[in-house]
Amino acid sequence: MKYRRLGSTGLRVSVVGIGTWQFGGEWGKAYDQKEADAIIGRAKELGINLIDTAECYGDHLSESLVGGAIAGNRGDWIVATKFGHHFHGPFKRTDVYDPEDVVRQLEHSLRALKTDYIDLYQFHSGPDASFDQDALWDTLNRQVEAGKIRYLGISIGSNKNIHQTSKATEVGAKAIQVVYNRLDRGPEEEVFPSCIEQDLGVLARVPLASGFLSGKYRPGARFGDNDVRSRRNEEEQDRLLREVERIRATEVPEDVDMAAWALAWCLKHPAVTCVIPGCKDAAQVEANAAAIALVEPGYPQDA
Numbered sequence: 001m002k003y004r005r006l007g008s009t010g011l012r013v014s015v016v017g018i019g020t021w022q023f024g025g026e027w028g029k030a031y032d033q034k035e036a037d038a039i040i041g042r043a044k045e046l047g048i049n050l051i052d053t054a055e056c057y058g059d060h061l062s063e064s065l066v067g068g069a070i071a072g073n074r075g076d077w078i079v080a081t082k083f084g085h086h087f088h089g090p091f092k093r094t095d096v097y098d099p100e101d102v103v104r105q106l107e108h109s110l111r112a113l114k115t116d117y118i119d120l121y122q123f124h125s126g127p128d129a130s131f132d133q134d135a136l137w138d139t140l141n142r143q144v145e146a147g148k149i150r151y152l153g154i155s156i157g158s159n160k161n162i163h164q165t166s167k168a169t170e171v172g173a174k175a176i177q178v179v180y181n182r183l184d185r186g187p188e189e190e191v192f193p194s195c196i197e198q199d200l201g202v203l204a205r206v207p208l209a210s211g212f213l214s215g216k217y218r219p220g221a222r223f224g225d226n227d228v229r230s231r232r233n234e235e236e237q238d239r240l241l242r243e244v245e246r247i248r249a250t251e252v253p254e255d256v257d258m259a260a261w262a263l264a265w266c267l268k269h270p271a272v273t274c275v276i277p278g279c280k281d282a283a284q285v286e287a288n289a290a291a292i293a294l295v296e297p298g299y300p301q302d303a
Contacts, residue, residue: 001047002292004273006078007201009151009174011119013078015267015295016288017050018043019205019276023065024057025090029280036065042282046289050078052177052203052276053113054124055105056085056093063112071114080177080203081109082124082155097123097130099139106143121149122177123164125157131164137171144172153177155205159186165194175201180272181209182247182265183240192271207266207275208259212244215258256294259287264294 003012018040023031040051051070053062063081070077083105085093096105110116121140123131130136131154143149153175156164165176176195178187181204195202208214252261259277266275279285 001289002295003049005201006120006273007174007195008199009120009201011078011151011201013050013201013274014048015274016048016263016291017052017203017274017276018048018285019278020051020053020062020066021057022278022280023053023062024087025061031065033065033068035281037069038282039279039285040066040069042285043289044073044076046285048285048289049076050080050203050274050276052080052205054082054085055109056082056087056124059087060108060112063109067112067114074115078119079113079115080120080122080153080175081113081118082122083109084124084126084130095126095130097126097133097136099133099136102136103139103143106148110148117148117150119150120153120175121151122153122155122175123173124155127157128161128163131167131171141172151175153201153203155203156191159184160190162190162194165191165200168194168200169198173200175203175273177203177205177276179206180204180266180269181207182213182251182262183209183243187271188269192269195271201273202271204266204272204275207263208277209240209244209262212240213247213258213262215244215248257287257290260291260294263288263291267291267295 002015004015006013023036051066053066083102084095084097086096087093140152152173154164154168154173155177159179168176178191180187248258252258263275266272277288279288
């Protein structure tokens with residue numbers, strides 16, 4: 001495994017992490033503790049040390065499975081979670097960024113994760129009006145002072161949200177999470193330059209474009225009703241899958257796994273610290289970790 005410095009936090013994070021939205025049951029499969037243990041256990045064996053989860057991946061369900069899996073070795077992990085939503089059922093959430101409620105969300109997350117601190121607590125894809133609350137960030141920074149949060153972060157909802165990114169240092173945030181992949185390069189224009197200027201860590205979510213860049217799907221592929229991908233416009237989905245076929249033919253070297261190539265492609269950008277792909281089983285963890293063989297040494301943030 002390779003590791004990079006997460007912005008000014010000084011934390012050394014594996015360049016490949018684990019995204020755990022799938023544990024909440026919205027990616028076509030339900031998970032139990034044994035399955036989560038197998039995924040996270042294999043990740044640990046491979047040197048992965050960062051897990052990203054959220055309050056609304058299920059009603060703290062993903063956090064609970066993560067907490068159960070790392071309970072015996074909490075200190076080996078950098079745990080990132082988020083705040084700002086209440087989960088009411090599959091694909092049903094309400095936004096709640098009231099400072100008092102956010103503290104309650106934090107306590108629920110700590111209990112679910114079976115820990116007394118969170119390494120990176122992230123504002124979760126909220127609107128600018130909710131972000132621009134001094135009282136919210138004052139409250140969160142008091143939780144940092146109390147030791148319940150090590151560092152604050154921002155998971156921006158729009159890949160071009162320069163408003164929240166540019167104010168990260170001002171509110172005390174040390175990292176940005178953003179959708180970034182070969183099909184969606186939006187952050188390159190303004191967000192990434194701002195991250196570099198502020199020395200912010202960057203977590204690239206959806207680096208495989210919801211699995212499209214795994215190379216497993218062809219135009220015409222469809223997903224079940226309990227899979228978040230089924231909510232995408234079918235015409236747009238087929239357009240993206242045709243683009244994936246073009247990329248495979250013109251950019252991916254022969255005999256190189258497309259998923260590993262896609263993860264390494266993200267990691268070549270100088271702003272990106274870590275990719276956080278989801279993984280349905282231990283085999284996918286291994287496949288994701290294989291991307292490090294394609295990442296050239298000497299990257300500026302390599303530790």
